[in-house]
Amino acid sequence: MKSKHLTLIVAAALAALSTSAMASGYRFGSQSVAAQGTADANAAEADDASALYYNPAGMSRLQGQNFSAGATAVVPHSTYSDTGSKRFTGTSSGGTATDGYAPDVVVAPSLYYTKQINSQWSAGLGMFVPYGTKLNYGDNWTGRYALTNIKLEAIALNPSASFKLNEQHSFGFGLTAEYMKAELGQAVDVPGTVAALAGTPNSAALVKQIMALGGNPAALAAVKDGRGENDGKDWGFGFNLGYMFQLDKDTRFGIAYRSSISHKLKGSTVWDFSNVTTDAVVNKVLAASSRKVNSAALVALRTPETLSVNGFHQINARWAAMGDVTWTRHDRMGDLHIQFPGTDEGDEVIRQQWKNSVRVSLGANYKYDDKLTLRGGVAYDQTPVNSDELRHPALPDSDRKQFSVGANYKLSPRSSIDLAYSFLDFKDANTNYRNNCSPLTAGCTGNGETTRGTYQTHLQLLGVAYNYQF
Numbered sequence: 001m002k003s004k005h006l007t008l009i010v011a012a013a014l015a016a017l018s019t020s021a022m023a024s025g026y027r028f029g030s031q032s033v034a035a036q037g038t039a040d041a042n043a044a045e046a047d048d049a050s051a052l053y054y055n056p057a058g059m060s061r062l063q064g065q066n067f068s069a070g071a072t073a074v075v076p077h078s079t080y081s082d083t084g085s086k087r088f089t090g091t092s093s094g095g096t097a098t099d100g101y102a103p104d105v106v107v108a109p110s111l112y113y114t115k116q117i118n119s120q121w122s123a124g125l126g127m128f129v130p131y132g133t134k135l136n137y138g139d140n141w142t143g144r145y146a147l148t149n150i151k152l153e154a155i156a157l158n159p160s161a162s163f164k165l166n167e168q169h170s171f172g173f174g175l176t177a178e179y180m181k182a183e184l185g186q187a188v189d190v191p192g193t194v195a196a197l198a199g200t201p202n203s204a205a206l207v208k209q210i211m212a213l214g215g216n217p218a219a220l221a222a223v224k225d226g227r228g229e230n231d232g233k234d235w236g237f238g239f240n241l242g243y244m245f246q247l248d249k250d251t252r253f254g255i256a257y258r259s260s261i262s263h264k265l266k267g268s269t270v271w272d273f274s275n276v277t278t279d280a281v282v283n284k285v286l287a288a289s290s291r292k293v294n295s296a297a298l299v300a301l302r303t304p305e306t307l308s309v310n311g312f313h314q315i316n317a318r319w320a321a322m323g324d325v326t327w328t329r330h331d332r333m334g335d336l337h338i339q340f341p342g343t344d345e346g347d348e349v350i351r352q353q354w355k356n357s358v359r360v361s362l363g364a365n366y367k368y369d370d371k372l373t374l375r376g377g378v379a380y381d382q383t384p385v386n387s388d389e390l391r392h393p394a395l396p397d398s399d400r401k402q403f404s405v406g407a408n409y410k411l412s413p414r415s416s417i418d419l420a421y422s423f424l425d426f427k428d429a430n431t432n433y434r435n436n437c438s439p440l441t442a443g444c445t446g447n448g449e450t451t452r453g454t455y456q457t458h459l460q461l462l463g464v465a466y467n468y469q470f
Contacts, residue, residue, distance in 0.1 A: 037406015
């Protein structure tokens with residue numbers, strides 16, 4: 001009965017992965033409403049303060065002081081159909097179907113400020129949400145031994161500067177301070193363990209111990225799941241670099257890099273066996289025999305770095321075209337090892353073996369008149385998940401297509417608002433994930449479950465932002 005299961009692991013993974021809301025993995029893809037309107041193809045446009053995130057060299061194009069404050073609402077719709085989830089014993093996991101496990105709406109803010117110091121130097125500060133996820137499958141769903149609920153919140157501060165060498169070449173750099181907080185819950189397969197031990201010497205010893213303490217062994221006939229709750233948090237630090245080349249007044253290209261960030265998520269694990277039977281003595285004996293004790297939890301990981309290449313061309317007075325290709329090094333996220341310092345529990349190992357991914361986006365602007373600019377874009381984003389056997393319920397990710405429209409409306413010569421709408425269609429995702437460590441396996445932690453089913457998902461994103469130039 002060992003299962004310090006996914007504890008912080010996923011929490012960690014979460015952080016290490018790259019948006020369950022938009023980009024592949026756990027990365028929150030859209031950091032700007034203006035960018036969202038072009039499916040994030042406009043990094044080389046560098047037309048407002050959010051250029052700080054996509055390519056800090058783009059700040060050299062901004063005059064005076066610039067401020068942008070936005071919020072993106074994510075409206076997910078996801079269904080899961082179970083096709084035969086099992087306990088480690090090979091029997092059905094039981095449980096019920098899950099519905100409404102994704103939240104109705106999640107809102108992520110962003111803030112950017114830039115200032116032109118002189119003709120060559122500019123500086124700025126950005127605050128944004130790099131990662132995030134929130135799922136609650138419930139305590140009784142068929143895949144509860146893998147996960148019942150998970151929540152990841154992250155926020156990053158990104159002071160940056162740019163240097164304009166001449167009319168053609170600009171450079172940018174920044175530092176990133178990233179804070180992550182994660183929570184995770186799971187069921188503990190006590191019924192499966194009791195059934196697996198039935199008729200063995202270990203089962204007889206368990207019954208003898210219960211009777212010696214005044215408990216009723218008959219309560220084992222109606223045993224229920226235990227439960228584990230985990231949390232963790234950490235600050236990590238990284239950097240970003242950018243270069244922009246102005247070919248002529250209408251055409252420019254950019255290259256941007258964001259480094260990986262090392263994290264050590266530290267938190268606690270709490271196990272609850274108080275409701276596994278109606279007999280308090282039996283519950284205490286089962287808890288002790290499981291060797292699960294409330295403890296610290298630790299997961300070390302590195303988030304993936306990204307490398308982007310993008311371009312922008314002003315076709316004529318009304319039309320502009322743009323594009324972006326972003327490569328993400330997800331293979332930094334191999335198997336995750338969750339450690340439980342101060343206990344005899346072995347590591348929980350979550351098999352991931354993520355692969356690197358590429359995101360391609362194309363977009364366009366149309367200047368309707370002096371006040372209104374319309375935007376549109378499409379994108380294709382690869383998932384880092386390698387196979388159905390490595391697709392875990394914490395991240396039922398798959399390749400997706402994005403379709404976006406947006407607009408910028410000038411309220412005055414100095415202020416404007418951005419609006420954007422995106423629809424993301426995910427490829428149906430099958431999972432056949434098996435935990436290799438059962439409750440009866442020595443030296444490791446896990447429920448040994450197999451989660452088997454199909455996810456169908458699409459997302460809608462609504463963004464609004466206010467921009468002001470001082």
